[in-house]
Amino acid sequence: MSPDAATEPARTLAPFGRRRSDVVSTEVSGGYRIVTVRDPSGPMPDAGQFYMLTAETGWGGGGERPFLPRAFSVAEANAANDGVRLSFLLEDVGPGTHALAALEPGDGLLLTGPLGRPFSMPGELNPDAAGAILVGGGIGLAPLAIWRRTLASRGVPERSLLGFRDKDHAGGMELFRCSEVRLASEDGHAGHRGYVTDLLATMLDGDSAGTAVVYSCGPPGMLEAVRAMCEERGVEAELAMESPMACGYGACFGCAMPLRSGGYMRLCVDGPVVRAADVETAMVEGAGHR
Numbered sequence: 001m002s003p004d005a006a007t008e009p010a011r012t013l014a015p016f017g018r019r020r021s022d023v024v025s026t027e028v029s030g031g032y033r034i035v036t037v038r039d040p041s042g043p044m045p046d047a048g049q050f051y052m053l054t055a056e057t058g059w060g061g062g063g064e065r066p067f068l069p070r071a072f073s074v075a076e077a078n079a080a081n082d083g084v085r086l087s088f089l090l091e092d093v094g095p096g097t098h099a100l101a102a103l104e105p106g107d108g109l110l111l112t113g114p115l116g117r118p119f120s121m122p123g124e125l126n127p128d129a130a131g132a133i134l135v136g137g138g139i140g141l142a143p144l145a146i147w148r149r150t151l152a153s154r155g156v157p158e159r160s161l162l163g164f165r166d167k168d169h170a171g172g173m174e175l176f177r178c179s180e181v182r183l184a185s186e187d188g189h190a191g192h193r194g195y196v197t198d199l200l201a202t203m204l205d206g207d208s209a210g211t212a213v214v215y216s217c218g219p220p221g222m223l224e225a226v227r228a229m230c231e232e233r234g235v236e237a238e239l240a241m242e243s244p245m246a247c248g249y250g251a252c253f254g255c256a257m258p259l260r261s262g263g264y265m266r267l268c269v270d271g272p273v274v275r276a277a278d279v280e281t282a283m284v285e286g287a288g289h290r
């Protein structure tokens with residue numbers, strides 16, 4: 001069973017097939033890398049959607065991993081005369097992300113997308129919503145960066161809270177294009193020493209619980225803390241979740257995860273953005289960077 005289609009936000013559909021984009025820039029950002037490509041024929045994605053990416057060369061060569069494409073949230077998208085500029089924020093954690101992090105301007109990047117279900121506007125989740133609270137952890141800030149800019153362009157007030165484990169697992173904040181981001185870090189190198197959920201608890205216990213809508217992406221433990229915190233306080237929330245994805249478009253069932261109401265959803269087509277109330281837990285087997 002899938003979540004009710006009637007409550008789903010409209011989504012941009014991917015053109016059929018895999019297409020070639022070319023890398024226009026790469027940039028080191030703290031412990032992460034920002035790769036920007038020119039997608040000559042794809043549509044503008046919606047915030048929260050993702051792409052399946054494959055480097056054109058050095059992928060599966062010599063019988064070695066990676067064989068399959070890898071899933072990445074779009075972190076920024078801008079229309080240009082010669083196509084759409086898409087930026088991805090990568091953390092090098094294994095063979096696929098390593099090959100993508102090694103891309104140089106002019107290299108080819110094969111992509112399928114945009115895929116999946118995007119974020120919903122706050123008013124669709126809570127008719128009394130006064131604004132949005134964005135809560136990101138580590139590399140999970142990627143989909144929130146494009147969502148923040150979308151909300152700002154539609155005049156929706158938002159507040160952003162970002163948390164990082166330590167200096168080596170931090171970066172990409174320039175994608176937020178906003179100076180008013182509240183930070184937390186477990187090692188105390190930036191902002192509040194502790195968890196980003198400490199900042200969220202203070203915010204929800206202060207002025208905002210009845211009129212807040214929370215959007216979150218990050219490691220499973222953090223997402224689960226956000227889910228539980230919102231449930232306890234009756235706050236509507238959407239979570240951008242991850243699971244290992246082999247195809248990205250509903251064919252392999254490798255990303256199936258249980259629904260609170262019974263049955264399963266495929267996270268690649270029924271997510272990756274899910275209503276927090278639709279799941280019992282945000283802990284997903286096999287997801288989350290070590």
Ligand SMILES: Cc1cc2nc3c(=O)[nH]c(=O)nc-3n(C[C@H](O)[C@H](O)[C@H](O)COP(=O)(O)OP(=O)(O)OC[C@H]3O[C@@H](n4cnc5c(N)ncnc54)[C@H](O)[C@@H]3O)c2cc1C
Binds near residue numbers: 066072243244
């Ligand atoms: C919808 C979606 C959006 C994503 N967006 C981003 C993004 O914007 N930036 C980014 O750096 N990563 C993102 N990821 C995670 C990214 O797909 C994985 O890091 C990547 O597939 C790892 O491949 P690898 O070959 O480098 O490493 P592997 O050897 O395959 O894995 C290395 C480590 O990463 C973990 N891992 C593998 N696949 C996933 C996964 N799908 N989700 C979480 N952890 C995984 C493994 O458990 C292992 O610990 C996203 C995943 C999904 C499903």
Ligand code: FES
Binds near residue numbers: 246248256266267
């Ligand atoms: S990744 Fe294949 S069905 Fe979701």
